[in-house]
Structure formats: C-alpha cells, structure tokens
Amino acid sequence: MLAGDRVALARIISKIERRNLETQSLVELLYPHTGKAQIWGITGPPGAGKSTLVDRMIFNLRAQGSAVAVVAIDPSSPFSGGAILGDRIRMQQHAGDAGVYIRSLGTRGHHGGLSHSTKEVVFALDAAKFDVILVETAGVGQTELEILKLAHSVVVALVPESGDSIQVMKAGLMEIADVFVVNKSDRPEADKLVRELTQMVGLGAHDASTWMIPVCKTEAVKDVGIDPLVKEIQKHQNYLISSGKRKEKEKSFLKEELLDILTEELLRSLDLALKTQSGNEVLMQLQEKKMSPYEAARLIAGK
C-alpha cells in the first residue's frame, strides 16, 4: 500500500472498517507514515451539490498535480440512504487515474458515530501518500460536527434556497466553517445569501492574526468558481501552518482518537462482562430495581 498499490489500499480500508484486532495492528503500522496530507472537510445540507463540487475540485487538484482521495460519509439514515450507489458512478469519471481514489464509508451501527473508522481510514490514505483527502459528509444530525474532529479545513456548502434557514443556524455555521461556498449561484437569491454570509462573517471578532472566513460563489455543474474556491482552501491551509494552528488541531484530533480507542475497548469489555454469570446477576438486580444503574456500572467496572 505504501508503494502505491490501490488494491492493497482498498483491502486495508476494508480491514479498518471491520474493527477487530487486525484493525489495531494495521493502524500501529500505518501511523508513523501519516501527517503529510491536507484533510479538507466538505459539509452542507442535502441538495447543496456537495458531490458535484467535490468532483470539480478533484479535477482542479489533479491539474495541479496533487493526488486526491475522497472519503464520502454515508450517514446510513433510513431517511437519507443511497450514497454508496452514487459513488460507484462518480468513481467511473476518474477511472484509470491512479491519482484519484474515492471511497464511501457507512456509519450504521457504530457506537459513537463516524469519527473513529473515518479517522483511521484517513490515516491509511495519508500513509498512501495522497496530498489532499476530501471528507464529504451530509449535514444531517451531528455528522457535520464530527467533521471538526478530523478535517484541517472545513468548507460549508450552501445553496440560495438555504437562505431562509440561515437565521437559525448562524452560530452553528460560524463554528464549523473555514470557507463558505454558495453553490448553484446562478439561481435567484444567490447574491442575497452571499451578502448575508459576508455580513455574518464580518461581525465575528477578528484581527490580522485571525482567519477571515471567505465566501465563495460556484456553479459546480458548469465548473464555474472552482479555482477561486480551491485557492481559498489552500490559503486556509497555509494560514494553519503559519499560525501554528495546524499543530493545535492535530493535537485535538489525537485526543479524540484516544477517546475513540478507549471507548471501543470499553464497549468490548462491557459486552464480555455482561456475558459472565456475575454480570448477568448485576443486570437482573438492575432490572428488578434493587440496584441503580450507577451502582451496577461501578460493580461491573470492578470499582
């Protein structure tokens, strides 16, 4: 995989997704080779045209000579399914280009959300020497908060129709976005949304040393505005390095990774404990209200 074998990469990613002891030894081997890639997150409401944006960005980055990997997070909601299928179609556009790799990750059933597998898949892509790793998530539920735990730069994609709901989500968006992009900018109300966002950004506290969130306009289907967008994200990446913030972010990502590892282990050992006779007795006493959940937890943890 380190030598550029894409079949090996695909196999390793599948093993990481499997979450067993092999996952652990793979990550231990991979980890020393990580740390070079830029990780860009793209989020936004369903219908903002994120997939098309990502496709255009791939072409732009390829023209610059960068190797690009895409991780598309499928929130696997029964109300939003279907991402995986779309991905196969997307991959075909870049078929035969070894400098592009696209992978969908399902999140269903993972306790604690998407972050753990995704983070370790990003380790693998980083070790496989991709220059830019694009992590694309649908902005539903809390997945768009998860992206803060692994992306260096977060792009929030909106469409003119999002305008009405901007009022209620201002605080949340400012917290997430490093770059705003108004896609489908040929539509009416696009300029209004751009103005609102620009105003909102201007209200935030800032001086020469803080990052001023840019507001970009794109028409991804027509390949309009992609180059300026990519340049803004690259500026943000440079800002992170020159300000020392990249190191800070990496530190907080690593804390999250530790937490995820420990939580996963906890889950495994709790499962084991509940299968023993004494674990089962604790559960019965709990069910009969002879013990509170906190007492039971203390007993099971052996404290």
Add this chain to the structure above:
Amino acid sequence: MLAGDRVALARIISKIERRNLETQSLVELLYPHTGKAQIWGITGPPGAGKSTLVDRMIFNLRAQGSAVAVVAIDPSSPFSGGAILGDRIRMQQHAGDAGVYIRSLGTRGHHGGLSHSTKEVVFALDAAKFDVILVETAGVGQTELEILKLAHSVVVALVPESGDSIQVMKAGLMEIADVFVVNKSDRPEADKLVRELTQMVGLGAHDASTWMIPVCKTEAVKDVGIDPLVKEIQKHQNYLISSGKRKEKEKSFLKEELLDILTEELLRSLDLALKTQSGNEVLMQLQEKKMSPYEAARLIAGK
C-alpha cells in the same frame, strides 16, 4: 417531584441535563420509582408533521385519562435548528393541564449522542408518574436509531411525498417501526404509499406470535385518524407484555445505560489524565509519531 410538583420536575430535568455528580445521585434516587410508564417513540423525516401528530395524540390520551409527557429531541444541527422555540408555542395549548408536560432536550456537544440524557430524563418522567412518555425525534442522521434504545414502541411517520425515497430506505424502516403512520393522507399519492408500506410489511417473516406492523392513515391537522393510531400503539404495548418482549427490551435499554455511564466516566478520566504531565508527554510522543494511538491509549489507561 414524586408528589406531582411540576416545578420540582423541571428543576430535576435541568440538573440531569447538566451531567455532573448531582446527576448521578438524582438518578440513583429516582431509579427505584421507574418502570411503570409506556415509552412511545415518534420519528420520521423533517416535514412529516410529527409535532402536530404528537399534539393530537396528547389530546386523545388525555381524554382517556392518561398523564402524558413529551420529550422533544432537538438534534441541534446548524442545518435544522429551531425546535426549542416551537416547543414554547406547543406548550401553551396545554397550559394549565397538569396532566401534560412538554420538554425539549438539546443534544449538542454530548459525546455519544442523545441517548444518555434522554434516557435519564425519561426515568424522571416515569418516576413522576406519567402514564405515557412520548419521545419525538427528527429522523436525521442517526437520531432515529437512538430512539430504539429507549422507546418500547416506535411510530414512524411518513408523508405521501416520502414515497419516492421509500425504495432505498425499506430495510432501515422495517428495522425501526412498530407502527407506520402516513400523515397528510388527504394528499395525492397517500394511498399509493399506504399500499407500498402494507406490501413491504407483508413481505416480512411473521406468524401468529410476531407483531405485524400496522399502517395507519392520519390527517393530524384535522384530527383525522388519531384514535385508530393510538389504539394500534396500545395494541403493540399489550403485545410487548404478553410476548415477554417488554422485559427483553428493558434489559437491552439497561445495557445501553450502563455503557453510557461508563463512557461518560471514561471521558472524564481521560480529560484528567491528559492534563497531567505524563499524559501530556504521551500526547507529545504521539504527535511526533514516536508512539501509535493504540500504544498511547494503553499507557493512559495504565495497562
């Protein structure tokens, strides 16, 4: 609170949401008084009319003499915000009726999703002697999977417009729903959706001892179809008791509660460990790739 004081209840719920040591001692006191309420979950895509449905169900249950509490989960997505405001308006309809209690819970920032606080708030409402606790969640991200961890009966609300997307979400919906409801059933395509759902339900394996998911039709704004819907949910509750499945469900809810308690404690102790000098050194070595995350986790956990 046990004597019916609603101000005390509100205060206790706020304390449970605060997630500190007091939360723990409150839950220990409350827990022996729980286990009587029926917990109904309502989920569905945004725009399915869940709030109106819940309001009508409250009136129906009140007419039967049941005390009803509603927990509305606000997924706090920056792309979907605004639930709390709506709730204040809803509460006014039932103002002065001590047999109704409505509370919104925000989920933002809770590692591991909404389940922990919600579950313990449900303990409080159960101890406060509400007969039915309705937990309403927007079906975005994974929140609709979380509801399986705390509701005895899950109602999935859909609208005729959902029809097109049914194909991709079949498996997921069948896994969640105990009762389907097609709301806004005066709209065109409503009957088609009812037919599709009925067919889908019929395809599932079933015999006399399994629950056959009913498909109800409602026009909540006109109060049409609410009584049959409530009756179907009550039938499901009876089925859970007669089949012994209520006890099974409660057991799995308790396992989740244990996991949540232990995860919360883990998070707290990891935070503490990383603040010590040795914790900080581990983090630095990790950042310099001199140690893998799994090694670091083992060191921090003292193993």
